Structures are given as C-alpha cells and as structure tokens.
Amino acid sequence: MDTSFDVLNKWDRSxxxxxxxYKFVLAIALLEFSKNTDLEKTNVISYDYLINIFVEFYWNHLNRYKLNHSISHEKKPLLNKIFLDLDIDENLRSSLYSISYRKLKKDHKEVVQQLLSNKKIIISILGNPISRFNFDNKGSDHKAGKGYFYEWNRKKEIIILNKDAFLTIKKENKIFTKIVQLGLASFLEKYNVQPNLIDKSKFNIKRPPFSKFINDLFKEETQLLGRYTCFYCETKLEKYDKDHFIPWEYVLEHKIWNLVAACRECNSEKSTNLPSKKSIKKLEDRNKEIFSNLKFKIHNDFDSLESLISKIDDLHTNASKAGYLPWNKYL
Structure with a gap:
C-alpha cells in the first residue's frame, strides 16, 4: 500500500x-466528493456530480469574478457559449452575469436547469481531463480507461475511485486541496491581473460577514466626518449599508479604505459594478481626511497616503480591464 507521500507525489504529478x-477543476470535484462521502460505502462518482461542480465553478469564475482562463479575451469559454445560447430574455441574461451560482440556483432554477441540460456537450469536455488526470493511463482514451486514481467509463457515466488512495486524500484533504489551489492560482496568474487569486481558486467561496473591528471602525470613521449621507447620491441617511467601492468580488476582502456608506437603493443598483474613474477623486478625498486621524487603525498596509491612492487607482483600472461594468449614475 502506498504511503501518504507516494499518493501526494502522484497527485502533484497528475x-x-x-x-x-480543466484538470484543476476535476481535482476540486474529486476532493469535494471524497471529503463529503463515506468512501467505505461508495467510491463511485457519477458524471452528473462532476457536471454540477464544473458548471458551478466556471459560472463563478467567468461571471462573478471575471477571471480569464485563456490568453484570448475574445474567445468565449464553453460555459459562456452555452449561457449565450439559452432560451431566456436578454434583459434577464444581462442581469445574471454578476451573481453567484448559489443565488442563481436559488432565484433562477429554470436557468440552472437549462445550463445542466447541455449534458452531452459538457461530458465531451470532461473526457479530456478525466483521461489525462491519471499520469499512468497509457493506452486509454476518453471513453474508458484505468489509471492510478480511478477508472472511468463514459458510456456508464461513472468514475470508480481507488479507495485506498482516496482514503489517504480524505484524511489529508487540506494538504491535497492546497496543492490544487496553488497550482490553479499559478495558472490564473498567466491570464489575470487580480488580487487574491489563491482565495479565488477555492470552491464555493462564501463572502464573510464584517468583523466587529470593521463595524466599529466604520462607525467611528463615519461619526468622525459627520457623514451620515450616501457616498453616491448624497441623500441623508438614518441607516446605511457598507458598500465596497471596488467590488468585493474583485478585491475579495473588507478594507475600510474601500468601504463607503451607501443608501440601500444605491448599494443595490450599483451591485458588483464599478463607479466611474472620475469618482475615485471623491474616494481619495474621503480617505485623505481620515488618513491621519485613524492612520494606525486602517492604513497600516501603506507607508503613505500616496501609496494608498496609487493602490486604489490600480485596482480600479485592472477591475475595469477584467470586465466589471461601469456605473455612472451619480459620479
């Protein structure tokens, strides 16, 4: 029986x-299955399970996070081609491009059903990574074969896992997952200029709540400036939402210098869109006012106000290039 190191080495080679x-996303699907399944009872994965993982992963990467998986920005990934061919209203289609797959499943089940109905097309794409993931699969093709980690049968639409190997993977799931995340992040770096690519390489990313520190600090900053008005429409507010000026989906973190008070209407309408380049000056002025007052609390990532301003400008420029849509209603 192979040691944990042997399995880890073969996993890395694969x-x-x-x-x-595709191979990274297949690895994510295998990890999710082994983590959430009693392998003593079943070690068989259906292609339907893989399809669900692939569709969710690529939906979030291509639409929610605007990540490129190819050097060609014009070449539409398969999932987006399928999405463009769906029989839905065009206004609905354009409104869906920025929402998470979790929200899509909750609010637009008919769209998800149409996506998953393209089973034959997706299975044809799965054939390549399934046969290539096993590094020792000489003589195998896309239809059926056997390698170290599993054997597969496209006609039966199943993968049968090497139970001993995957019991090791299940036990050391965090280590095997980290290898996939680092490999995928390295792949994405070739085609994207985005922050936190390692975090974006995770499956099923959940937006964390604001910490007590952020909530208290934001309240202190708002009281300091006497600003209970919407940053965008400047309506006076009884209550406010905390909005990420550069969308959270792009930065994937809560930073006080990127958070502004917004009315519920502006926060909802702006959504994951990007305020205009002109509006950066307004954010810079706000940050300039609080930089000295709260410097050691919120600006410890920067050695000067200028470096903070440069950071925001770079994030805005790169988010725009990535495909985040402009929102110019007020600014």
Missing amino acids: LKGNNNS
Whole structure:
C-alpha cells in the first residue's frame, strides 16, 4: 500500500502540464466528493456530480469574478457559449452575469436547469481531463480507461475511485486541496491581473460577514466626518449599508479604505459594478481626511497616503480591464 507521500507525489504529478484549467477543476470535484462521502460505502462518482461542480465553478469564475482562463479575451469559454445560447430574455441574461451560482440556483432554477441540460456537450469536455488526470493511463482514451486514481467509463457515466488512495486524500484533504489551489492560482496568474487569486481558486467561496473591528471602525470613521449621507447620491441617511467601492468580488476582502456608506437603493443598483474613474477623486478625498486621524487603525498596509491612492487607482483600472461594468449614475 502506498504511503501518504507516494499518493501526494502522484497527485502533484497528475496536475502538471496544463494548457487549460480543466484538470484543476476535476481535482476540486474529486476532493469535494471524497471529503463529503463515506468512501467505505461508495467510491463511485457519477458524471452528473462532476457536471454540477464544473458548471458551478466556471459560472463563478467567468461571471462573478471575471477571471480569464485563456490568453484570448475574445474567445468565449464553453460555459459562456452555452449561457449565450439559452432560451431566456436578454434583459434577464444581462442581469445574471454578476451573481453567484448559489443565488442563481436559488432565484433562477429554470436557468440552472437549462445550463445542466447541455449534458452531452459538457461530458465531451470532461473526457479530456478525466483521461489525462491519471499520469499512468497509457493506452486509454476518453471513453474508458484505468489509471492510478480511478477508472472511468463514459458510456456508464461513472468514475470508480481507488479507495485506498482516496482514503489517504480524505484524511489529508487540506494538504491535497492546497496543492490544487496553488497550482490553479499559478495558472490564473498567466491570464489575470487580480488580487487574491489563491482565495479565488477555492470552491464555493462564501463572502464573510464584517468583523466587529470593521463595524466599529466604520462607525467611528463615519461619526468622525459627520457623514451620515450616501457616498453616491448624497441623500441623508438614518441607516446605511457598507458598500465596497471596488467590488468585493474583485478585491475579495473588507478594507475600510474601500468601504463607503451607501443608501440601500444605491448599494443595490450599483451591485458588483464599478463607479466611474472620475469618482475615485471623491474616494481619495474621503480617505485623505481620515488618513491621519485613524492612520494606525486602517492604513497600516501603506507607508503613505500616496501609496494608498496609487493602490486604489490600480485596482480600479485592472477591475475595469477584467470586465466589471461601469456605473455612472451619480459620479
């Protein structure tokens, strides 16, 4: 029986040599299955399970986080091609491009059903990574074969896992997951200028709540400036939402210098869109006012106000290039 190191080494070798991200997403699906399944009872994965993981992962990457998986920005990924071919209203289609797959499943079940109904097309894409993931699968093709980690049968639409190997993977799930995340992040770095790519390489990312520190600090900053008005429409507020000026989906973190008070209407309408370039000056002026007052609390990432201003400008420029849509209603 192989040691944990043997399995880890073979896992790492199986992830090498990628000109697309399919093998990484297959690895994520295998990890999710082994983590959440009693392998003593079943070690068989259906293609339907894999399809659900692939569709969710690529939906979030391509639409929610605006990540490129190819050097060609014009070349539409398969999932987006399928999405463009769906029989839905065009206004609805455009409104869905920025929402999470979790919200899509909750509020637009008919769209999800249409996406998953393209089973034959998606299975044809799965054939390549399924056969290539096993580094020792000489003589196998996309339809059926056997390697170290599993055997597969496209006609039956199943993968049968090497139970001993995956019991090791289940036990050391965090280590195997980290290898996939680092490999995928390295792949994405070739095609994207985005922050926190390692975090974006995780499956099923959940937006964390604001910490007590952020809530208290934001309240202190708002009281300091006497600003209980919406940053965007400047309506006086009884209550306010905390909005990420540069969308959270792009920065993937809560930073006080990127948070502004907003009315519920502006926060909802802006959503994951990007305020205009002109509006950066307003954010810079706000940050300039609080920089000295709360410097050691909120600006310890920067050695000067100028470096903070440069950071925000770079984030805005790169988010725009990534495909975040402009929102110019007030600014």
